[in-house]
Amino acid sequence: MQTTQVQAYRAGLLHFHADPAFTPDAHHWHEDGLLVVADGKVLAAGDYAALHPTLPPGTQVHDYRGKVITPGFIDTHVHYPQTDMIASPAPGLLPWLNTYTFPTERQFEDPAHAAATAEFFLDELLRVGTTTAMVYCTVHPQSVDAFFEASEKRNLRMVAGKVLMDRHCPTFLQDCAETGGRESEDLIKRWQNRGRAQYAITPRFAPTSTEAQLGVAGELARAYPDTYIQTHVSENEDEVKWVRELFPQARSYLDVYDSYGMLRPRAMYGHCIWLDEGDRRRMAETQAAAAVCPTSNLFLGSGLFDFERADQAGMLLSLATDVGAGTSFSMLQTMNEAYKVARLKGSYLPALRMFYLATLGAARSMQLEGTIGSFAAGAEADFVVLDPKATPLLARRTGHTESLEELLFALALLGDDRTVAATYSAGREVHRRA
Structure with missing residues (x-):
């Protein structure tokens, strides 16, 4: 030495x-x-x-x-393209997506815009002490390249992926099952385990992917088991109702993903508010993890995460900002709101538990204990x-x-x-x- x-x-x-x-x-x-x-x-x-x-x-x-x-703090669910639309007013999740999110994400077809946003986003994460994040890009492959190029320059351990979305979205953001799968696989081959980069297969959420596209995502997850999976589940009651209408054969919203082989270690599900006991047991069995997003859930009025029931089921848990619906990049401020959410649900989060969830708990949820x-x-x-x-x-x-x-x-x-x-x-x- x-x-x-x-x-x-x-x-x-x-x-x-x-x-x-x-x-x-x-x-x-x-x-x-x-x-x-x-x-x-x-x-x-x-x-x-x-x-x-x-x-x-x-x-x-x-x-x-x-x-x-x-x-270093670990943020397990955040959208870098939404940096510029943080704190945008809307009466709920679905109108917020249509009014702000989709038009903002359209700009990431421009590689220069994607690169500039990625630089600012990473600077902001480091300013608040976040050294690893699981990051949603946009449907544009160049948005993923821009993000990983910026994180590689800083030698950061980051997870990110191209959003898959082939229905129920503006045509300017729509891919298809075939092209989305091919572009995702190309990005996996380019970035997975390159330096400290790791790739996440990223269907936005079940309503914006056809069954064909969800099938492709599941195939990629089986073909590349060391990659991550990230998506949203059971965030909002209107969204849950919509999923029930779109997938009447599924037992639950979570079951939609399960039926395509997307519940496994290294799968991170954002929100997980409106799960039932069967869902929670299934997540624990498969070692799929929950990213709890308190500032986002309060901002959009989506609901309160139930820490007590999640713990009873043995679910893997972590904390996340979910910017831009989340209102701060800071994991300290995220802890602040998580504490209040727990109190409103009748449970209590000691500070030691909150710091665990933002560090080792997140690493365990990502199957990275011993690494970060x-x-x-x-x-x-x-x-x-x-x-x-x-x-x-x-x-x-x-x-x-x-x-x-x-x-x-x-x-x-x-x-x-x-x-x-x-x-x-x-x-x-x-x-x-x-």
């Missing part, structure tokens, strides 16, 4: 080895901790007093005392530095917290982009707060 390759970071260190909802002492907390990194990977994480004497002579120690370092989401030895060194004194109110509140739970709760409920002092990807600083 060469001395020049090793970097160390001193701060409070927090990461997880299990889900706090089910395992006592599921987290590792080092009040005066040291994170040791080399060649973009974690070498060690623990108490400063124990690790500092083991560092090679001359190792630079970045001093973040007074701050908290956690694994923790400081296990050998994991990729994606991490974020949080400043408990970032704002006067936050400093005042955290100045007299009496436990780690109180400190994290204050960060989640009062934090935003200003709380992120720095963001690192593969051991390299990719954002620093001005």
